[in-house]
Amino acid sequence: MEFEFDLVVVGAGSGGLAAAKRAASYGAKVAIIEVNKIGGTCVIRGCVPKKLMVYAANNRKNMNSSEGYGLIAKEIAFNSNVLMNNVREEVSRLSALHANSLKKLNIKVFEGLGRFLNQNTLEVVCPKTKNILRKVSAKKVLISVGGKPKKLNIPGTELAWSSDDIFELKYFPKKLLIIGGGYIACEFASIFKNLGTEVTQLIRGKKLLNGFDEDLSDCLEKSMTSIGIDLKFKNQLKSIKKLNGDLESTLESGGKFLTNNILIATGREPALKRLNLDKVDLKMDGVYLQVNELNQTSNSNIFAIGDIIKKPNLTPVAIEQGRVFADNYFAERQRKVNYKNIPKAVFTIPEISTVGLSEEEAKEIHSKENIKIFKCSFTPMSNTFKKNKSKCMMKLVVNKKNDKILGCHMFGETASEIIQMVSVSLNVGITKKDFDTTMALHPTISEEFVTMYG
Numbered sequence: 186m187e188f189e190f191d192l193v194v195v196g197a198g199s200g201g202l203a204a205a206k207r208a209a210s211y212g213a214k215v216a217i218i219e220v221n222k223i224g225g226t227c228v229i230r231g232c233v234p235k236k237l238m239v240y241a242a243n244n245r246k247n248m249n250s251s252e253g254y255g256l257i258a259k260e261i262a263f264n265s266n267v268l269m270n271n272v273r274e275e276v277s278r279l280s281a282l283h284a285n286s287l288k289k290l291n292i293k294v295f296e297g298l299g300r301f302l303n304q305n306t307l308e309v310v311c312p313k314t315k316n317i318l319r320k321v322s323a324k325k326v327l328i329s330v331g332g333k334p335k336k337l338n339i340p341g342t343e344l345a346w347s348s349d350d351i352f353e354l355k356y357f358p359k360k361l362l363i364i365g366g367g368y369i370a371c372e373f374a375s376i377f378k379n380l381g382t383e384v385t386q387l388i389r390g391k392k393l394l395n396g397f398d399e400d401l402s403d404c405l406e407k408s409m410t411s412i413g414i415d416l417k418f419k420n421q422l423k424s425i426k427k428l429n430g431d432l433e434s435t436l437e438s439g440g441k442f443l444t445n446n447i448l449i450a451t452g453r454e455p456a457l458k459r460l461n462l463d464k465v466d467l468k469m470d471g472v473y474l475q476v477n478e479l480n481q482t483s484n485s486n487i488f489a490i491g492d493i494i495k496k497p498n499l500t501p502v503a504i505e506q507g508r509v510f511a512d513n514y515f516a517e518r519q520r521k522v523n524y525k526n527i528p529k530a531v532f533t534i535p536e537i538s539t540v541g542l543s544e545e546e547a548k549e550i551h552s553k554e555n556i557k558i559f560k561c562s563f564t565p566m567s568n569t570f571k572k573n574k575s576k577c578m579m580k581l582v583v584n585k586k587n588d589k590i591l592g593c594h595m596f597g598e599t600a601s602e603i604i605q606m607v608s609v610s611l612n613v614g615i616t617k618k619d620f621d622t623t624m625a626l627h628p629t630i631s632e633e634f635v636t637m638y639g
């Protein structure tokens with residue numbers, strides 16, 4: 186049977202773009218269907234705009250605390266409208282760059298909603314009118330539609346923002362309530378507080394960032410409290426209602442309070458509903474699409490990558506899945522994604538970064554007596570003359586039996602830059618002795634990782 190394309194990709198986010206471009210570079214005839222701007226969550230309403238906001242918050246924090254360096258600023262005025270316009274402009278520029286590179290590779294872009302008709306054919310639908318714009322057929326279909334914020338099932342939930350809404354803001358609220366203790370909640374609590382908003386964060390458990398090494402959660406908790414973020418643990422939101430132009434929250438514990446806005450950041454879920462998956466009958470793994478290690482779904486013609494499968498929902502993971510898929514099916518390269526030692530970062534100020542096992546995971550997997558912890562906490566030199574002398578924490582989790590480093594964790598400025606490089610060494614099975622016999626680079630923060638004794 187003749188098909189119009191070799192590959193149709195549904196969703197032009199980081200993973201889908203990577204797969205489409207790699208497949209086209211091998212000579213495949215590729216089409217991509219996207220209902221929003223090209224770029225997906227990471228570029229349009231995630232990592233990229235968020236990190237630009239982190240830079241704004243970090244700059245303001247530094248400007249406000251550099252008197253000891255002789256840099257005496259009068260009150261620093263923050264114009265959120267300028268910041269958010271610049272952020273949106275940059276996002277549009279990046280989206281256009283992606284569109285341009287698709288054009289150069291002769292990848293056909295269809296704007297609209299992709300819906301399955303059968304395993305080789307999709308219709309492209311206008312999201313507003315629901316008109317069918319055209320049909321696209323291909324030998325292989327790659328689903329890379331990403332995720333969307335989860336809503337809380339409580340009265341008034343529609344009054345709250347999700348992270349998507351933040352990037353449309355013109356003015357920042359004076360008072361903000363953030364629900365959740367994960368990546369998005371902590372990052373935005375840090376951004377808004379450092380840019381002058383009064384922030385309260387409601388966390389249902391007793392720690393921030395569940396699943397991270399507990400020393401990291403503790404450091405973050407101390408740091409957030411020290412800058413005035415009001416952390417309310419073991420508490421949940423029961424309902425939201427409008428009150429005189431503001432929002433009144435009622436908590437499970439019974440308390441009520443008033444804020445200008447509420448951000449719900451209680452996780453994300455795969456955005457699969459609009460695909461008409463019943464037409465192709467794919468097996469699920471909970472809310473995720475089931476795939477084998479080659480990202481093939483239960484239908485051998487259809488593949489899935491990114492936030493719709495049960496793997497770490499991170500941009501670099503989706504990109505690598507997309508490239509591996511294209512390498513395997515359009516260049517017969519037989520590659521697999523390496524899921525070991527994926528570095529992670531939470532871009533609070535200061536930031537958290539981590540690779541490998543937490544102390545808690547290592548003790549559970551290798552038993553307590555086989556684990557040795559090396560840890561240090563100090564005031565980084567850059568904070569010497571600052572009022573808020575926030576500390577940096579660095580930690581190595583080592584297997585006593587073979588001296589292998591199992592985990593490396595850091596709370597402090599540039600943690601993500603340092604941990605990215607450490608992750609290379611963990612991937613090749615580095616030992617504590619290798620760290621010890623590496624010469625330090627002085628004066629730096631990262632030298633502490635090669636000078637820890639215990």
Ligand code: NDP
Pocket residue numbers: 337364365366367368369370372388389390394395421422450451452453497498499529530531532
């Ligand atoms: P997370 O899974 O990180 O955190 C969700 C938070 O919401 C947790 O604190 C969770 O509590 C809480 N929660 C879940 N359900 C409820 C509920 N019903 N009521 C109250 N609290 C609830 O999700 P995020 O939304 O922060 O981020 C989604 C994903 O996006 C991340 O997992 C990550 O993969 C990705 N991401 C990555 C970033 C990065 O790399 N820097 C930045 C932003 C997002 P509990 O812990 O008790 O379950």
